[in-house]
Amino acid sequence: MSPTVPPTLDRPHFIGIGGAGMSGIAKILAQRGAAVAGSDARESETAAALRALGATVHIGHAAGNLAPDATAVVVSSAIRAENPELAAARERGLPVVHRSDALAALMAGTRPVAVAGTHGKTTTTSMLAVALGTLGLAPSYAIGGDLDAPGSNAHHGAGDLFVAEADESDRSFHAYDPEVAVVLNVELDHHANYASMEEIYDSFVTFVGKIRPGGTLVVSADQAGAVELTRRVAGAEGLHVLTVGEAPTAGLRVTSVTPRGLTSEVTAVLADGRELAFTVSVPGRHYALNAAAALAAGIALGVPAEELAPALASYTGVKRRLQLKGEAAGVQVIDSYAHHPTEMTADLEAIRAAADGGRVLVVFQPHLFSRTRELGKEMGGALALADASVVLEIYPAREDPIPGVTSAIIVEAARAAGADVTPEPDREAVAELVAGMAKPGDLVLTMGAGDVTDLGPRILARLGS
CATH class of the missing domain: 3.90.190.20 (Mur ligase, C-terminal domain)
Known part of the structure; x- marks a missing residue:
């Protein structure tokens, strides 16, 4: 077994292995040497990409899909209790690991960045991961969409940085302890899990509370929910806060976004007064602000801004x-x-x-x-x-x-x-x-x-x- 694979996840079985979040974790585990298996409701390019890494992927759900030597079953919140593979795992007394806990285990020993918010998580996570890779920092990453090919939603990198999308929909982002947390926006969504905006705020406050001592919260200075979250966590001991946006008070302030067809030219001013210009290879002001948040997160990690800004142009989009x-x-x-x-x-x-x-x-x-x-x-x-x-x-x-x-x-x-x-x-x-x-x-x-x-x-x- 690879020393970078938690023992429980040495021979994991993923129920719903073709999903965006599940397949990324399965891919990283396979790259680290685990014997990965799983099932999904239908055949897909993602399933084929996992097989190419050595994973066993069954189509359809049946108790017999669960291998005799499986060490754990990994599930997401979408898996129902009556799933036959989940029932078989419980009958055998196997550990049932939530997707977020599996991802948290993979982050152990790294410098994690967790990107959260009601919108923009996948894009911002991807922008930062691609830019860090362009600079030769070899990050690991797990995102909610494919960058350029099926199965490109995750990667085990040789560096010490780990960039991950943090899902608030079922409160699973509480499992992480990032060095840098990014909150792009806070809005009421996921109505099956949150009854009110107050519950949403409480959940995000808990997430921010998981940031490692001395770590950084990168948060929007423009969006009302994010501004309110900033107010609620103000003064937290050992927490650095870096605000990002077009507001005059932003610590990293976007001063212009100029459309250029399906790209944008962005100018930003850093906290020390330096001005940076960079290209975002997707259109729209909201994507420019996502890029600014990625830039701020990289700065919080210690990456020189003047190197990271041009590297953001390497990001050319995420599928969908x-x-x-x-x-x-x-x-x-x-x-x-x-x-x-x-x-x-x-x-x-x-x-x-x-x-x-x-x-x-x-x-x-x-x-x-x-x-x-x-x-x-x-x-x-x-x-x-x-x-x-x-x-x-x-x-x-x-x-x-x-x-x-x-x-x-x-x-x-x-x-x-x-x-x-x-x-x-x-x-x-x-x-x-x-x-x-x-x-x-x-x-x-x-x-x-x-x-x-x-x-x-x-x-x-x-x-x-």
Whole structure:
């Protein structure tokens, strides 16, 4: 067994190994020498990438998938108690390890950076990881999306830095003890786990309290929830706070963001008055602010700002974060993971700025019944920023249906806001519908956290036929 693998995770079995968070941990363990196995509901490129690393990946869930010599079963909060592999593990008395605890174990002996917030975690984590890698610092990282190829969401690096996305949705980010914690924003979301904004604040205060003595909190100086969090943790012993944003009081202040097509030129002023200019290779003010947060985190680690800033240009995007899927018949198709109204608004504003006079057409798939119930009207309002939208049925993910909660909530709100919106319950009809709407120069945005991403290639194929 490799000395960098915790004994319990020497021969782990992952239930749902193809998921973004689970596959990253499985990949790092495989790279460290563990005998990794697991199962997932369906075949995927991620499963194939894990097999290429030597992992055993079963398709479908069955008690027989659990190897006789498994040392632990790793689960996420999405795994239900009746899963046959989880039931078999409990019958055998095997340790059941939550994904966050497995990731925390992998961080042991490193200098961790944990990136949290309701939006922007994946992008900011990726920006910092790529920039540190470009500088030869060989970080380990675990993020919630693929950088450039299936399975590129995680890596075991030879350096002592570990950059990880920290998920607040189920409070699992309380498992980490980072040297640097980044909080991009604090908003009410994940309604199945948080009943109020006060609970959200309490959870983030707990997360900040896990920062190692002498460590740093990098936090937005612009977003109201983050500002309130800063107020609540002010004066904590041994905690350094570095604020980031466009506010005049920010310790790292962004003074300009200039769009350049699908990129941006950013200027920032550091706490010591030095001015830095750097390129962000994705469009939009919110991505520029993500890059500034990544820059601040690197500075907190001791990386020279004048080296890190230009290295941020090495980041060229994460799959599903305004990812250009292709162009056909003069129409560009771009994929967006946005599923919360704030994210939807930010991505639509960014695409509008990059559209160069063309129309913005959106194919939106709501994610989760609980989120639609609480935020459906705001989602509809966000769609008013598009020239026209197609709205699909709700992607349920881990949830059971809620009576009375359908995508009609979003459609009605969008129409009330003056939006041109078409409900389309049949996913198979979307490519034909959008191809009939689109004209040369238009941008088509497939948007949502579910399987709406699969429609991009279909739309391109129909446009090119």
